[in-house]
Amino acid sequence: MENENQPVSKLYKEMMTRDLREVDLAEEKRLFIARHFEEAPAFVFRPELLVPAGAFAFCALLLMRVWPLSAPLPAAPEQTARVAAEQASAAAPAAEAVPAEDPMAHRVSVERVSSDTGIPVVFQKTIDNSPVTIIWVIPRTDIVQGG
Amino acid sequence: MRGIRPETVWGTLFFMAVLTAHPGISPAQNVENVDLTFIVASNEGTANTVANPKYNEQLKKMFSYSSYVQSGEVKDTVEFNKPKTVAVPGDYELELTLKNCEEGRCIMRAVIRKGGKDYVDTIISLMKPGVFLLGGPRADMRDLIIVIEMGF
Numbered sequence: 202m203e204n205e206n207q208p209v210s211k212l213y214k215e216m217m218t219r220d221l222r223e224v225d226l227a228e229e230k231r232l233f234i235a236r237h238f239e240e241a242p243a244f245v246f247r248p249e250l251l252v253p254a255g256a257f258a259f260c261a262l263l264l265m266r267v268w269p270l271s272a273p274l275p276a277a278p279e280q281t282a283r284v285a286a287e288q289a290s291a292a293a294p295a296a297e298a299v300p301a302e303d304p305m306a307h308r309v310s311v312e313r314v315s316s317d318t319g320i321p322v323v324f325q326k327t328i329d330n331s332p333v334t335i336i337w338v339i340p341r342t343d344i345v346q347g348g
Numbered sequence: 349m350r351g352i353r354p355e356t357v358w359g360t361l362f363f364m365a366v367l368t369a370h371p372g373i374s375p376a377q378n379v380e381n382v383d384l385t386f387i388v389a390s391n392e393g394t395a396n397t398v399a400n401p402k403y404n405e406q407l408k409k410m411f412s413y414s415s416y417v418q419s420g421e422v423k424d425t426v427e428f429n430k431p432k433t434v435a436v437p438g439d440y441e442l443e444l445t446l447k448n449c450e451e452g453r454c455i456m457r458a459v460i461r462k463g464g465k466d467y468v469d470t471i472i473s474l475m476k477p478g479v480f481l482l483g484g485p486r487a488d489m490r491d492l493i494i495v496i497e498m499g500f
Binding site: 333 | 359360362406409410455465466467468469470471472473474475478479480481482483484485486
């Protein structure tokens with residue numbers, strides 16, 4: 202009896218193996234889940250969002266390195282600077298300007314200067330091979346009295 | 349519930365690495381030492397009471413006053429984006445704010461105020477250690493010179 206059933210059993214096993222392949226099962230599972238369960242809520246830290254965000258942040262920081270915050274701001278009008286320098290030499294006669302090509306002169310740089318009460322003047326003087334930067338404000342009252 | 353995908357983990361790590369790599373927000377560069385010396389200069393007499401002998405000679409080479417009297421000295425620290433206010437002779441106040449420090453160069457804002465007006469408002473880019481002078485405010489009809497040293 203057992204010997205007679207063996208071919209049938211083998212045939213049945215082969216049939217089951219063919220019909221319930223893993224690929225088909227996976228597809229069945231996916232369809233079943235899609236039919237009976239709601240889609241999971243969107244997760245904000247998805248790779249499709251993170252990758253562009255990371256790339257944008259990287260580009261932004263790269264640009265900040267190329268054009269850092271220390272980039273010099275637009276200079277004051279030339280005429281104002283010249284007039285201020287002339288007045289500075291009158292106020293502090295011992296001060297002398299350092300040539301712009303002096304590499305040490307870049308040790309300190311003034312990126313912005315303003316005043317509510319007078320005219321700010323910036324000059325450098327090299328003392329013992331080291332430049333000293335001086336910001337001097339000439340009060341408006343002195344200019345009116347002098348002029 | 350679905351597990352976290354590897355791409356999510358790598359993306360987050362990359363994003364955090366980019367943010368922490370930015371030099372401007374590195375915690376190690378948040379505080380800098382600042383030494384302030386207040387000097388009153390005039391042409392009355394020949395008194396010279398500046399404590400630092402290095403400044404004695406330098407001031408004479410830089411300016412043509414006959415008298416330099418040191419009226420105060422402050423050793424303090426400035427923190428990143430936190431304004432530090434210091435009283436200055438002549439009822440002025442000096443406000444220092446460290447804006448950024450990168451590769452030994454610091455950007456600092458210095459403002460001298462009196463009576464709600466900015467006597468001077470400047471942004472300095474300075475390679476440490478560095479010195480610069482703010483001058484011109486009147487204190488008892490004399491000229492005030494503030495020596496600002498940073499990173500010494």
